Amino acid sequence: MTVTAAAPAKAQSPLLLVGAALASVYVVWGSAYLAIRIMVEEMPPLVGGVIVVLAVAVVVRSEFQ
Incomplete structure (x- = not known):
C-alpha cells in the first residue's frame, strides 16, 4: 500500500484577509x-x-426558518 502526501494548501496572507475584512x-x-x-x-x-x-422582521424570519 502506498501513501501519497498531499501538498498543503497555500494559506491566504493575513494582511490580505485583514484588508478584506476592513473593506x-x-x-x-x-x-x-x-x-x-x-x-x-x-x-x-x-x-x-x-x-x-x-426590515428587521424580514431578517429575523429568514434567519429562523
Whole structure:
C-alpha cells in the first residue's frame, strides 16, 4: 500500500484577509449610515420606524426558518 502526501494548501496572507475584512466593514457601515441619512431627511419618523421594524422582521424570519 502506498501513501501519497498531499501538498498543503497555500494559506491566504493575513494582511490580505485583514484588508478584506476592513473593506467589508467599511462598505456595510457606510451604507447603513447613508440609509439612515436618507431616512432622516426624506421620511416622517413614523414611516421610518415602520420600515426599520419590517426590515428587521424580514431578517429575523429568514434567519429562523
